[in-house]
Amino acid sequence: MSSAPNPAENRLTPADAQPLLEVRNLRVHFPTRQGLFGQQRGAIRAVDGVSFQVRPGETFGLVGESGCGKSTTARAILGLAPATGGEIWLDGQRIDGLSDRQMRPMRRVVQMVFQDPFSSLNPRMTVGRIIREPMKLFGLHRPEHRKLEVLRLMDLVGLNPRFLNRYPHEFSGGQRQRIGIARALAAEPRLIVCDEPVSALDVSIQAQVINLLMDLKDELGLAYVFIAHDLSVVRHISDRIGVMYLGRIVEQAPADALYRNPRHPYTQALLSAIPVPDPELESRRERIMLTGEIPSPETEYRGCPFASRCPVAEVRCLEVVPALEGDEHQAACLLVDEP
Amino acid sequence: MNERSGTDRPLLAVENLQVQFRTDEGIVQAVDGISFTIAAGETLGIVGESGSGKSVTNLALMGLIPQPPGKVVAGQARFQGEDLLGMSPAALAKIRGNRIAMIFQDPMTSLNPFLTVAQQMTEVTELHLGFSRRQALDHAVAMLERVGIADAGRRIFGYPHEFSGGMRQRVMIAMALSCKPDLLIADEPTTALDVTIQAQILEMMQQLQREEGTAIIMITHDLGVVAKLCHRVNVMYAGRFVEKAPVERLFAQPRHPYTLGLLESLPRLDGQGSNRLTAISGSPPDLAQLPDGCAFRPRCPYAIERCASETPTLVDQENGNRAACLIDVTTSPRVAETKRP
Numbered sequence: 001m002s003s004a005p006n007p008a009e010n011r012l013t014p015a016d017a018q019p020l021l022e023v024r025n026l027r028v029h030f031p032t033r034q035g036l037f038g039q040q041r042g043a044i045r046a047v048d049g050v051s052f053q054v055r056p057g058e059t060f061g062l063v064g065e066s067g068c069g070k071s072t073t074a075r076a077i078l079g080l081a082p083a084t085g086g087e088i089w090l091d092g093q094r095i096d097g098l099s100d101r102q103m104r105p106m107r108r109v110v111q112m113v114f115q116d117p118f119s120s121l122n123p124r125m126t127v128g129r130i131i132r133e134p135m136k137l138f139g140l141h142r143p144e145h146r147k148l149e150v151l152r153l154m155d156l157v158g159l160n161p162r163f164l165n166r167y168p169h170e171f172s173g174g175q176r177q178r179i180g181i182a183r184a185l186a187a188e189p190r191l192i193v194c195d196e197p198v199s200a201l202d203v204s205i206q207a208q209v210i211n212l213l214m215d216l217k218d219e220l221g222l223a224y225v226f227i228a229h230d231l232s233v234v235r236h237i238s239d240r241i242g243v244m245y246l247g248r249i250v251e252q253a254p255a256d257a258l259y260r261n262p263r264h265p266y267t268q269a270l271l272s273a274i275p276v277p278d279p280e281l282e283s284r285r286e287r288i289m290l291t292g293e294i295p296s297p298e299t300e301y302r303g304c305p306f307a308s309r310c311p312v313a314e315v316r317c318l319e320v321v322p323a324l325e326g327d328e329h330q331a332a333c334l335l336v337d338e339p
Numbered sequence: 340m341n342e343r344s345g346t347d348r349p350l351l352a353v354e355n356l357q358v359q360f361r362t363d364e365g366i367v368q369a370v371d372g373i374s375f376t377i378a379a380g381e382t383l384g385i386v387g388e389s390g391s392g393k394s395v396t397n398l399a400l401m402g403l404i405p406q407p408p409g410k411v412v413a414g415q416a417r418f419q420g421e422d423l424l425g426m427s428p429a430a431l432a433k434i435r436g437n438r439i440a441m442i443f444q445d446p447m448t449s450l451n452p453f454l455t456v457a458q459q460m461t462e463v464t465e466l467h468l469g470f471s472r473r474q475a476l477d478h479a480v481a482m483l484e485r486v487g488i489a490d491a492g493r494r495i496f497g498y499p500h501e502f503s504g505g506m507r508q509r510v511m512i513a514m515a516l517s518c519k520p521d522l523l524i525a526d527e528p529t530t531a532l533d534v535t536i537q538a539q540i541l542e543m544m545q546q547l548q549r550e551e552g553t554a555i556i557m558i559t560h561d562l563g564v565v566a567k568l569c570h571r572v573n574v575m576y577a578g579r580f581v582e583k584a585p586v587e588r589l590f591a592q593p594r595h596p597y598t599l600g601l602l603e604s605l606p607r608l609d610g611q612g613s614n615r616l617t618a619i620s621g622s623p624p625d626l627a628q629l630p631d632g633c634a635f636r637p638r639c640p641y642a643i644e645r646c647a648s649e650t651p652t653l654v655d656q657e658n659g660n661r662a663a664c665l666i667d668v669t670t671s672p673r674v675a676e677t678k679r680p
């Protein structure tokens with residue numbers, strides 16, 4: 001890449017470096033209210049004790065069922081959802097509970113690509129302004145060079161630079177998604193939390209964007225939290241992967257190990273459900289179908305939250321909440337180490 | 340997943356659809372004369388480059404192109420004998436959500452942020468199926484359960500922003516399927532869904548199709564979904580269909596260089612991590628300034644001189660695919676590396 005972000009700030013660091021991001025036992029509970037006076041009745045336990053670390057130059061993939069708390073985790077890291085428990089450390093500084101104003105300088109360090117590209121783009125700003133805004137905010141580049149930088153970023157993500165003066169509604173779904181990526185890159189952050197950043201892209205442009213993210217990681221030591229439901233993409237880009245289920249991480253491992261040897265029954269089911277782009281193969285695949293009641297994030301569980309749908313659950317699974325155990329390859333299941 | 344006979348009378352027949360937008364850069368030819376048919380009980384996949392006109396095509400059929408700046412400049416779309424494009428807005432509104440349902444690519448633009456999910460879901464069935472409030476609510480809860488929303492009986496009283504991205508998408512799917520439409524247009528319906536729930540939803544669509552003979556237009560970037568669900572596939576590039584084939588043959592014997600490039604860009608689960616993915620080189624075409632000849636030429640590894648002057652149309656290939664390409668990709672050499680224009 002030809003831009004010149006401060007190299008000292010973005011140095012590639014060895015794997016044993018201090019984590020850039022550390023999430024410790026994060027909880028985000030949304031109160032549910034009912035009744036005339038809106039008494040709190042219970043809570044949606046969207047994130048319920050999540051811990052992980054991301055080092056400079058590392059990509060942490062986060063996968064799991066729709067509604068399991070991935071976006072809420074991401075938003076909490078950016079200070080956009082309130083952490084109701086636990087701690088978030090960014091670059092050695094504790095950031096959970098910071099006010100908007102206190103959080104602002106941290107946005108230079110961490111940026112987010114939002115899952116819903118349209119509602120995260122200001123409809124009254126042209127693309128050019130949307131992408132230039134972070135440069136202005138953080139005083140990057142000389143003002144007269146910013147336009148050039150905007151054009152360069154647009155080209156990098158595969159947006160025609162001639163679209164500079166268009167508004168968000170004049171773009172297709174996948175084009176909007178790339179505006180969000182260009183805007184995140186414009187701040188020259190050290191960590192980007194990407195929430196489904198390539199879900200609306202065709203496979204070729206998806207490949208282009210993923211290659212770009214991986215190049216930036218190699219060249220600048222950028223780190224990512226990468227949320228995606230496409231498990232082949234996640235495998236491709238991630239160094240480590242956390243599998244979430246109902247607000248918790250149930251398995252965490254280096255990417256290859258996770259795919260080669262999934263240990264949690266939920267991960268096994270997840271991997272078996274991946275549709276393959278080959279009609280021939282696809283019609284012969286065996287799937288682990290998950291049956292049983294999908295648990296609600298409003299209920300507090302005594303045992304393993306996955307037990308109601310687990311194909312191998314035993315009685316004891318209903319009694320003990322399994323802890324995430326293991327060194328490099330951790331799984332939260334009482335049954336994993338048995339034959 | 341066998342090939343359907345083309346003799347069924349089509350439920351929908353689109354002929355030479357053209358849609359333009361007026362922009363600062365000039366006239367954008369978003370859809371440039373496409374034709375297709377779909378029969379009852381059939382699933383037609385539309386895949387193609389981001390920005391190639393897939394959503395605009397289907398928005399046009401539903402009468403939802405913002406005019407201005409947009410304009411349907413030509414075309415016909417016969418649906419059960421009536422031309423959708425010539426219909427009054429009122430007549431079209433009656434068909435929408437009832438005989439034709441659409442799952443939009445962007446859930447938040449079609450969900451009202453100020454109404455609860457219950458209010459939005461019951462409105463459709465009260466209006467189109469004449470359900471009572473109670474019936475409509477029970478039905479809506481049952482539909483939410485079927486798309487895998489836990490505790491649907493309570494969650495239905497929440498607002499869209501209290502739902503996750505994938506949950507919103509499922510609310511839209513539940514709404515679209517509620518009225519058992521004759522034609523379901525699904526624009527990237529499962530982009531926000533994990534594979535297990537995606538499998539469940541695709542299963543649901545197939546069941547509806549088996550029971551009601553629903554025709555489905557499936558727009559998706561997910562070639563796995565295409566492989567699982569579609570009978571036939573049309574590949575779109577720069578506002579046109581460049582290849583049409585039954586699903587098995589599209590994957591096994593693609594005949595258009597763009598389709599080939601697309602298939603080669605797939606990350607493979609069995610592949611080694613962290614090597615580079617292949618992307619089609621060059622930039623997406625500028626729809627306000629399409630080059631003469633074939634729109635894919637500047638990026639095509641097979642291109643020959645004639646491609647710059649002749650605009651290829653869809654023609655039958657030796658294997659039965661239809662492709663808009665002057666070249667026989669099975670015998671022609673590739674130029675080693677095409678340069679970025």
Ligand SMILES: Nc1ncnc2c1ncn2[C@@H]1O[C@H](COP(=O)(O)OP(=O)(O)OP(=O)(O)O)[C@@H](O)[C@H]1O
Nearest residue numbers: 170172173174175360369389390391392393394395
């Ligand atoms: N209101 C508009 N004004 C100008 N151009 C528009 C407008 N809406 C769409 N376009 C352009 O029309 C083209 C087709 O858009 P469309 O949304 O159909 O793409 P798509 O194939 O659905 O792409 P994606 O896969 O990214 O959703 C795009 O290049 C887009 O930029």
Ligand SMILES: Nc1ncnc2c1ncn2[C@@H]1O[C@H](COP(=O)(O)OP(=O)(O)OP(=O)(O)O)[C@@H](O)[C@H]1O
Nearest residue numbers: 030046066067068069070071072501502503504505
């Ligand atoms: N503002 C909110 N108020 C109440 N509940 C919320 C709110 N935001 C999220 N939730 C709930 O928290 C849970 C987790 O949501 P989240 O958006 O984090 O899921 P996700 O893993 O990103 O799912 P998806 O893959 O569908 O995007 C869901 O049950 C959701 O309904």
Ligand SMILES: [Mg+2]
Nearest residue numbers: 071115503504
């Ligand atoms: Mg999400």
Ligand SMILES: [Mg+2]
Nearest residue numbers: 172173394444
């Ligand atoms: Mg689209």
